[in-house]
Amino acid sequence: MSSILTNSSAMVALQTLKGINSNLAQTQSEISTGKSVSSAKDNSAIWAISKVMESDVAGFETLSTNLATGQSMVSVARTATESITDDLKSIKEKVVAAQDPSADTEKLQAEVDELVSMISSKISGAQFNGINLINSGASDQTIVGSLDRDSTTGAVSANTITVTAQNLGMSSVAATGTVDVGSTDANAATVGADGKSVGAVIDKNTQQDIKFAGLAEGDTVELTLGSQKFTYKVTEADTLGTSSTEDIVVGKLADMINSAGIDGVTAIYDQANAGELLIDNADLAGSGATLEDLQMSVTLRGDGSGDLAGLDGFQVTDAAALTTIEDMINVAVDAAAAFGAVESRLESQASFVSELSDALTSGIGSLVDADMEEASARLQALQTQQQLGIQALSIANQQPQSILSLFK
Structure with a gap:
């Protein structure tokens, strides 16, 4: 049965062409954006996962900056403490020399006074962006080392690294009694x-x-x-x-x-x-x-x-001078070792965060990035199908005209 009111062939050809055009638009979008999932309507579940992961990557990039800053802060304190340790060793040499009955204790004391003054300058100058980890009253610093996401609830918590201050100040705080x-x-x-x-x-x-x-x-x-x-x-x-x-x-x-x-x-x-x-x-x-x-x-x-308060008024001729300076050397060595350990931990954590950020970025790419080789092949196939669809629709639209021959 032929009808001039209903052209079934044209409707089928039109729907086919619409489907081809829709797929072609999606492929062209993938090629232009480089993503197979560029918005929530493309795939809401994958899009949501990728956005959460992208927010984590952004957080890790900030963490890398914070860790680098923390490393610099600790490095300043460690370098200063190591230098102070060397100065204390020099003072110990002067104290030992002063034990000689023929020693010129006045000159030795003058040299010690200069070393003490230099140590004081190093203590006050060992600061990074206003933070001093070795002066009197220095406080512990907390650095965010990573962001931990709960696998069940998705809640995010900060994992911190504490940098313990080492009080190498020379000031003596007043006692109560x-x-x-x-x-x-x-x-x-x-x-x-x-x-x-x-x-x-x-x-x-x-x-x-x-x-x-x-x-x-x-x-x-x-x-x-x-x-x-x-x-x-x-x-x-x-x-x-x-x-x-x-x-x-x-x-x-x-x-x-x-x-x-x-x-x-x-x-x-x-x-x-x-x-x-x-x-x-x-x-x-x-x-x-x-x-x-x-x-x-x-x-x-x-x-x-301060742990080096004994340097205030230090005299090479004091009976306990050698014991006092030895105690302070041990304190400085322990402080430098503590700073070295935490600096190494910060460096290791920074490397881990960088690698984790790269892994997450790669994971996001596998979820939402378009396969450009596949998209290119699909584009050519769809363009061919589009041409054939247009041709088929044109043929279907010409079918009612053949009915006119029945009335001649």
């Missing part, structure tokens, strides 16, 4: 708010009294006897209970001194007088020890005093 050394002795003095040391000489077969008052949590007591140093920091537990804080500290110091076994020296916790410690330079145990005059110093430091 005070201490009297030999209140009846000619060398009597009181440690003031500046935390300076107070010294005395305990002659052989004599006794020296040390009285503490007003100690509080965070205060550090440094007591030097000859070449040995005893340090105790007041804790919160020391401030609690029925005994006074001073009595607890005196008891701790007495135990440390007596355990050290210094010939002829006995530390006595005077229970009759609160907060008083007696240092007896006499052979109380009858061991036959050869007694000598004993140089003593006592220092109070407040919480937060």
